[in-house]
Amino acid sequence: MPYKLFIPGPVAVSDQTLRAMTRPLIGHRGSEFIALYRSLQPGLQALFGTADPVYLSTSSAWGLMEGSLRNVVRRKVLCCMNGAFSDKWLEVARRCGLEAAGLSFEWGRPVDPAALRAELARGGYDAVTLIHNETSCGCQSDLPALAAVLRDFPDVISIVDTVSSFSAVPIAKDALGLDIVLTGSQKALALPPGLSLAAVSPRALARAATSPARGYYFDLVEFQKNHEGGMTPSTPVIPLIYALESKLQDIAAEGIPARFARHRRLNHLVRDWALARGFRLFPQEGFGSVTLNCFANTLGVDLPAVNQRLKQRGFLIDGGYGKLKGTTFRISNMGDETEATLAELLAALDASLG
Ligand SMILES: *Cc1c(COP(=O)(O)O)cnc(C)c1O
Numbered sequence: 051m052p053y054k055l056f057i058p059g060p061v062a063v064s065d066q067t068l069r070a071m072t073r074p075l076i077g078h079r080g081s082e083f084i085a086l087y088r089s090l091q092p093g094l095q096a097l098f099g100t101a102d103p104v105y106l107s108t109s110s111a112w113g114l115m116e117g118s119l120r121n122v123v124r125r126k127v128l129c130c131m132n133g134a135f136s137d138k139w140l141e142v143a144r145r146c147g148l149e150a151a152g153l154s155f156e157w158g159r160p161v162d163p164a165a166l167r168a169e170l171a172r173g174g175y176d177a178v179t180l181i182h183n184e185t186s187c188g189c190q191s192d193l194p195a196l197a198a199v200l201r202d203f204p205d206v207i208s209i210v211d212t213v214s215s216f217s218a219v220p221i222a223k224d225a226l227g228l229d230i231v232l233t234g235s236q237k238a239l240a241l242p243p244g245l246s247l248a249a250v251s252p253r254a255l256a257r258a259a260t261s262p263a264r265g266y267y268f269d270l271v272e273f274q275k276n277h278e279g280g281m282t283p284s285t286p287v288i289p290l291i292y293a294l295e296s297k298l299q300d301i302a303a304e305g306i307p308a309r310f311a312r313h314r315r316l317n318h319l320v321r322d323w324a325l326a327r328g329f330r331l332f333p334q335e336g337f338g339s340v341t342l343n344c345f346a347n348t349l350g351v352d353l354p355a356v357n358q359r360l361k362q363r364g365f366l367i368d369g370g371y372g373k374l375k376g377t378t379f380r381i382s383n384m385g386d387e388t389e390a391t392l393a394e395l396l397a398a399l400d401a402s403l404g
Contacts, residue, residue, distance in 0.1 A: 051364065052364070054365050055366055056383075057366055058214060058237070058368060058380050059236050059243075059382070059384070060242065061240050062385060062387075063242055067293045067300075070293050071289040073289075078282065078288065079281065084281060087281060090294060090295060091104060093302065094247060094249070097216060097221070097301070098216075098221055098249040099221050099224055099225060100223040102250055102251055105248050105249075105270070105282070106282055106294075107282075108286050110236075111213045111246045113267070114232045114247075114248050115232065116146065116268070117265070117268020118179075118232065118270075119142065119146055119177070119209070120148075121254070121268070123143065123149070125174060125176040126148075126149035127176070127179060128150075128152075128153055128169060128175045130178065130179060131154045131155065132184050132191070133187045133371075134186035134187075134371055139211075151169075153165060157373075157374065158332050158333040158334055159334050160337040161180060163196050163199045166178075166196060166200075167202070170206060175203075175206055176207065177207045177208075179210075179211070181213075183215035183339050183340075183341060185214040185380075186372060187333055187344050187371070188342050188343055188344025189333035189334065190215065190333075190338065192337075193226065197226035200228070201226075201227045208227075209230045210230065211232060213237055214339070215238065215340070216237070217233075217238045217309065218341045218384060219340050219341065229250070229254040233248075234247075235247075237341070238313070238341050239297055240384065242290060244287050250270055250274070255270055259271050315389070316387055317341065319383075319389065319392055321343050324345050327403070328348060329345040329346065329349060330345065331343065331344070331345060331346070332346045332374070332378045342381060344374075344379075344380045345378060345379055345380075347379060353369035353370065356403060357369055365395050367379060367380065368380040368381070
């Protein structure tokens with residue numbers, strides 16, 4: 051039996067989006083593609099809060115997360131860590147053979163701006179990685195406060211993952227002075243996986259141009275060169291770009307502020323449901339994600355069994371990521387959800403909790 055995904059990525063994809071993907075293919079060096087590529091820029095730039103170019107990468111977000119490191123780290127990168135994805139980013143930097151250090155916080159705690167300032171002040175860093183919304187533990191750090199620290203270190207290029215917050219939460223790239231802001235398709239954009247996006251500052255591009263081992267597939271200089279012609283370096287995942295075009299039309303029709311407000315409302319709806327049943331929010335008070343909730347399994351519920359029953363009712367949630375498996379569970383409110391669709395999920399959850 052098919053079931054609807056309420057895990058924090060991939061999330062459910064609308065029929066409208068799926069239909070957009072079935073349009074006949076076009077050549078990626080022809081005028082139709084160039085017009086399509088260029089038409090997407092204003093909508094994407096509005097969501098990133100930037101006038102910088104937005105590159106389209108045929109990869110999941112990790113491609114751009116690794117590629118960004120290869121492009122901008124010449125000396126040493128500081129990786130802010132407070133969950134599974136940000137922890138892994140340090141490991142990825144080391145696997146790329148880069149000098150890297152971690153600034154660690156307990157999972158569920160936000161990245162602390164004062165600690166970031168203190169570590170950067172020790173010197174030696176020329177890049178920082180930061181995850182806006184740590185999906186693994188449902189913790190959203192204070193991006194404006196962290197960006198204010200980063201602006202005091204002009205030699206440090208910032209690489210910011212907004213994979214699970216993009217298009218659901220305001221991201222003011224230019225106002226905050228961020229260098230590389232990246233995201234993926236299968237989280238709040240509610241597209242299938244396989245496409246990722248990055249808005250890149252001139253400073254980051256200038257650094258990339260001096261990096262000898264930036265490779266080819268994720269070379270930002272190649273992305274920029276092709277961007278100027280309305281294209282991507284290699285053959286892009288055209289059906290997902292059709293889907294993105296359709297999604298940007300949906301977003302324009304709803305209005306960006308309304309989209310942000312909807313995500314906030316639905317997030318609270320799920321949170322109130324769980325708190326009323328005796329669960330607790332896992333992340334630190336005041337730093338819970340807006341696009342998902344990660345709850346501590348304070349009732350000791352058998353999560354695999356609940357999810358099994360839930361599946362039979364046509365839904366799936368997440369039973370905890372990595373070391374939090376079993377002790378936490380996560381419910382996404384990303385994408386196209388509404389009060390009505392979440393009410394269906396929560397009723398099925400009530401019936402499945404037993
Ligand atoms: C999902 C996710 C990723 C990884 O994305 P992939 O699509 O698996 O490459 C990275 N960062 C965050 C915050 C995520 O939620």
